[in-house]
Amino acid sequence: MGYDPVKTHLMLEKHVARGYERKYYRFRVDRWYGGIVTADCVGCGLFCKFCWVSDNVRLRPLKVGAFHEPEDVATRLLSLSRSRGVSQARISGGEPTIGREHLLRVLDQLSGKGLLFILETNGILIGHDEGYASRLSGYDFLHVRVSLKGCNENEFHMLTGADPRGFDLQLNSLKNLLKAGVSCHPSIMTSFSTEESLKELMIRLAEIDEKLAEEAEIEELILYPHVVERLKKYGLKYRVAHAPDKVPPDQI
Numbered sequence: 001m002g003y004d005p006v007k008t009h010l011m012l013e014k015h016v017a018r019g020y021e022r023k024y025y026r027f028r029v030d031r032w033y034g035g036i037v038t039a040d041c042v043g044c045g046l047f048c049k050f051c052w053v054s055d056n057v058r059l060r061p062l063k064v065g066a067f068h069e070p071e072d073v074a075t076r077l078l079s080l081s082r083s084r085g086v087s088q089a090r091i092s093g094g095e096p097t098i099g100r101e102h103l104l105r106v107l108d109q110l111s112g113k114g115l116l117f118i119l120e121t122n123g124i125l126i127g128h129d130e131g132y133a134s135r136l137s138g139y140d141f142l143h144v145r146v147s148l149k150g151c152n153e154n155e156f157h158m159l160t161g162a163d164p165r166g167f168d169l170q171l172n173s174l175k176n177l178l179k180a181g182v183s184c185h186p187s188i189m190t191s192f193s194t195e196e197s198l199k200e201l202m203i204r205l206a207e208i209d210e211k212l213a214e215e216a217e218i219e220e221l222i223l224y225p226h227v228v229e230r231l232k233k234y235g236l237k238y239r240v241a242h243a244p245d246k247v248p249p250d251q252i
């Protein structure tokens with residue numbers, strides 16, 4: 001039935017988080033959201049077959065990157081945002097909810113600095129532990145984007161190889177965030193889904209909260225060369241995808 005995605009996240013946590021430190025491999029400014037400063041962390045407990053992170057990073061969490069204190073991460077994000085005139089920040093490259101105390105301290109450091117922080121997560125740990133969403137509720141500059149892997153349990157399993165019940169954890173994360181009053185929306189990887197499964201998901205989202213269905217973002221595959229290789233390896237066929245330089249403007 002696939003691996004337990006909570007266990008993989010918690011196991012990985014032992015290697016990429018240490019006290020208040022977390023491993024990162026890159027700090028940069030990226031084009032998404034109209035410009036966003038980005039700290040790329042190491043490690044994710046899902047193994048999406050379409051993941052854009054290179055195998056060099058994805059498969060070598062023990063070897064890649066370096067540990068950083070939360071204060072250092074915040075300082076780097078702020079410095080990049082000021083030098084490049086960008087007012088949004090995020091942690092990407094892996095799963096930023098691994099190493100909760102680190103993440104909360106980064107947010108503490110960014111508090112009152114005029115940035116919008118977008119937490120891009122697969123939602124597994126937030127869906128598993130309601131207390132995580134409560135801890136995120138104290139930050140008025142935080143918005144959480146939960147990236148749903150497909151439109152239902154079967155698609156989630158096909159895309160990640162994880163236990164299909166992981167999809168319920170993803171939906172549960174949205175419930176927990178809403179309950180805690182944290183600003184959030186779902187983003188849906190639809191490249192491998194049918195129109196029917198997307199419609200059914202929209203109904204499920206609306207049952208949780210109308211706003212989730214209204215604000216759901218469509219995410220489509222980007223054909224970076226290593227992603228194309230990976231899809232070939234898994235024999236995974238997509239319905240829609242874009243070349244890296246031809247991503248529709250509404251998805252940037």
Ligand code: SF4
Nearest residue numbers: 044046047048051122
């Ligand atoms: S959740 Fe994101 S970072 Fe993790 S494997 Fe999937 S696409 Fe990659």
